[in-house]
Amino acid sequence: MKNPILVGGMSSLCLLIAACSPNNESTSPAVSEETSQPRAxxxxxxxxxxxxxxxxxxxxxxxxxxxxxxxxxxxxxxxxxxxxxxxxxxxxxxxxxxxxxxxxxxxxxxxxxxxxxxxxxxxxxxxxxxxxxxxxxxxxxxxxxxxxxxxxxxxxxxxxxxxxxxxxxxxxxxxxxxxxxxxxxxxxxxMNGYNDQIQSDAMLRAADVSWENQPTWANLEQLNSERSPQFFSFSNNAGQFYGVVFGNDAYDHVAVNTAPDVNGATIAYAAEVERSPFANRPLARHFSDPLRVEHERGAVFLRLRLFEVAEDGRDFMLFHPPMHVIEVNHADARIAYENYVQGWFGNSATRMYSRGEFGAPFYDGGDGLAEARYMETAELETKLFNRGSQWFWDELGVELLVDYFPLGDSIDHTIKAFTYEGYPGFNADYAEQAHALRGAVWELVDHRLRHLMNLAQQDNAAVFVVGDHGMRTSWREFRPNVLLQQAGLQYLDNNGMIDLSRSKAASNTGNWITVNTTDFRGGTVAPEDKDAVIAEIVTALESLVDENGNRVLERVYVASEHPELGIGGPAGGDVYWAEAHGFRSGRAHRADGAIGSIRLWATHSHASTEPLMQTxxxxxxxxxxxxxxxxxxxxxxxxxxxxxxxxxxxxxxxxxxxxxxxxxxxx
Known part of the structure; x- marks a missing residue:
């Protein structure tokens, strides 16, 4: 059965600014020409x-x-x-x-x-x-x-x-x-879509929807379904949705709309999970067309991927990515971007993958199916980010495009730690599978970079490739608040909460320690006593060792002594540190000790002086x-x-x- 085409189509709106060529002709002079404005x-x-x-x-x-x-x-x-x-x-x-x-x-x-x-x-x-x-x-x-x-x-x-x-x-x-x-x-x-996520990603199953035996759907004949349609509805933070499972030889399609009407519905079909290389095919080709949904805070879009349908049509695996309202400083630009991209979302479904919602991951006995399903979400993320960049560059004609892509960070947090041979529980089989999945995802990151390079090359523009941090593996935690308690610099009240009326220092983020000076509300340490408290903090940090007598913190940094690192300031801390390999820091204030074991994870948040944190x-x-x-x-x-x-x-x-x-x- 062919995939039905959604009624209506996607329209793109070019803002009426000078950068939009009226005849759609190339306007890409070389940077070397003195009269041209370089683009980047x-x-x-x-x-x-x-x-x-x-x-x-x-x-x-x-x-x-x-x-x-x-x-x-x-x-x-x-x-x-x-x-x-x-x-x-x-x-x-x-x-x-x-x-x-x-x-x-x-x-x-x-x-x-x-x-x-x-x-x-x-x-x-x-x-x-x-x-x-x-x-x-x-x-x-x-x-x-x-x-x-x-x-x-x-x-x-x-x-x-x-x-x-x-x-x-x-x-x-x-x-x-x-x-x-x-x-x-x-x-x-x-613009920034991360500021207002209306609905997180989800995998809908039979138990997540309400099945309806006698619904009133309009224009059902347009489905051309030989099988008796199975009707359902569901709601989320974006609104109420109505769905129907249908097909001919088998139940293999799902239509979803904001009203029980086939007209305007988006239709997903049950394709085999994607396993072919993406180089010679469209990215995320098995996702449905986007369904525009009007929310009180702005328009959002629903895209669907139907991974499985039960033989009787009464169960399925129906995935949708997150739904965001795009915040933009100009309303006309928001509308134009929405119409051009239709459904941007902030990251691939690594959390769902880790929870086993695509099936068992490789580290939990999986056979690769979960990874293949996850990869389709990464493809869609890449596709929509690229469309957004293209809108800025080609439609809006910006001379400076400041852009971003989070996919590599997301997958590295999730599985890179399995590749670290220094982990005591290192598993060579897991490492091999993690390398394969990570490599496939970074190929998409490379595809994203190539897209931007191609855009720039059309106009002899420069691409400045930068990053925010690196990544490393950790499976143990340092808890600065617990250490402060052991050093007599922090106290808990009868409810187990930090008692700031008696505490001289605290770590509000786990990334630094700040003296509880009187410039804070309820602070206890006078300015003239701050240096003495810092000295006590440094002594406690430098004295912390693990069960083998090795230092947990390789170096301690007093913010006022290291302006070259950009640490401290009114919104930062007074004392920072560099953890030994295998450790990351946390803000917990109730624990058995200042160090402990936690789940294996790839992290950053470490000292910028470490090569693995460089970018x-x-x-x-x-x-x-x-x-x-x-x-x-x-x-x-x-x-x-x-x-x-x-x-x-x-x-x-x-x-x-x-x-x-x-x-x-x-x-």
Whole structure:
């Protein structure tokens, strides 16, 4: 039975700006022409680390990355934000500042101002509320460039520019108003779908829906079903949905709509799980067309993949990805993007895969079916991210595209740890299967990079390939709050909660320790006593050993002594550390000891001084040639891209442009 075609079609809307060629003709002059404005794509590949890639992925698997590393101009490693976390790393990339200046100190951080919050309070680093630095798309917009941000962190809301203590200063208010003005400019279009996920991904089974024996469906004859239709309904955070299972020789199709009507329904068919290479076929070809769903907060889209149907049509495996409302600083751009992409979502279904919802994973006795099903979700993610990038580049005609892709990070968190031979429970069979799945996923990441390279190459534009952090394996945990209790620096109340009225220090995130000074609400340590408390903290950290007498923390960093690392600041901590291999840190405050065993996992969040936490900075195309220069910093990226484009660096940037060094070939 052929797959029915959804009534209606996908329309794309080109915004009426100068970049859209009225005759759809090529408008791609070479960068070398003095009259042309260079164009650039700044793409952050989450968890990109060159050493890890070269050690674990072949040239055949990720040819685009090898091309960038070998034919582009690259630095020999990049100092990430400390701790090496996604929100902090991207804030450094976008603004040219680390957390001690931009106040995005981690994925979670101290909310400001301090006098309104306790030392244990925590806020999201993905939000702009704490941010105190201007991102590159704003500075580029003020310089007159068409600038786009595609699902970038700390956007498109306005940075809070809060004070460390007290009310916002006039200087900070002026900086904040400048960003507000920047987001109002028609030449600046920035979006983020991560801010508003309406519904998470799901695998619907018979038990997850309500079966209906006598429903009233309109236009059933359009199904041309020889089998008696089986009707069901379900609801989620996006709304109410109606479905029908149908088919001819077998039940092999499902139609779903927001009303019991075949007209306008999206139709999924039960294809065999995809196992052929994606190089010569469309990505995610077995997913249904998107169904537009109007939600009170905005439009979302439902796409379906029918993996299995029972013989009687009364059970199935029906997957849908997450459903997001896209937040954009201009309403017309949101509508145009929605119509062009139709159903962007933030990440592949690694969590569902880990829970066994696609079937048993390889590490739980699986036969590969779960992995194949998961891969289809990764393909769809890649496809829709690419469509979004293409909309910015071709339809909107931006001269700066700041872009992102999380797929590699997601799979590495999930399975990379199985490949680490230093793990005491290392299993060679698991490692082989993890290598295979990880390699297949990174091939999609490479496909994503190649798509951006192809877009840029059409206009001789540069692609700046960067990352936020690396990745390493851990199976043990360090608990700084428990250590503080053992050192007499923190106390629990009768309910087992941290008693801040008696505690001198705490770790609100697990990534650092902060002294409970009186600038925090309810703080207990006077400013003149802070250094003495820090000394006690350092002694406790440096004295911590495991059961074999080995140090758990290889190095301790006092923030005030290491401004070069960008640690500390009002939203960060006072003392940081580098864990020994196998350890990661957590914020638990009730446990049997300061260290303990936890589940095997691949992590970052570690010290940026560790090579495995370093990331990449490369420039490819747009006049760049093969070159290598010394190690750089994430905060050097924004000023480098800005100079390439001929615009000022972001207002608060303290990084250094690498442009001359990257373009100077040393024979």
């Amino acid at each position: 794509i700044l793409i952050s590949i989450d968890s990109a680390n060159e050493r890890i890639m070269r050690d674990s992925l072949t040239r055949e698997q990720v040819p685009s990355f090898y091309e960038v590393f070998e034919q582009g101009a690259c630095t020999n490693g990049v100092q990430a934000a400390f701790p090496s976390l996604t929100a902090a790393g991207h804030a450094a990339l976008w603004t040219g500042t680390y957390g001690n200046i931009n106040n995005i100190s981690g994925n979670n951080l101290h909310p400001l101002p301090r006098d309104q919050h306790t030392v244990l309070a925590s806020a999201s680093g993905y939000s702009p509320d704490n941010s105190s630095a201007e991102p590159i798309w704003i500075s580029a917009g003020f310089a007159g460039l068409k600038a786009g941000g595609h699902h970038v962190t700390q956007a498109p809301g306005v940075p809070g520019f809060p004070s460390a203590v007290g009310e916002r200063t006039p200087e900070n208010e002026a900086a904040r108003q400048r960003v507000i003005e920047g987001y109002s400019k028609e030449n600046v279009v920035v 990449v900075t490369c420039a490819w195309g747009g006049g760049f040639e093969a070159n290598r220069i010394p190690m750089s910093r994430q905060i050097d990226v924004a000023p480098t891209v800005a100079e390439y484009l001929g615009v000022p660096a972001p207002a608060q940037s303290v990084g250094t442009s690498l442009l001359d060094a990257l373009k100077t070939i040393n024979e």
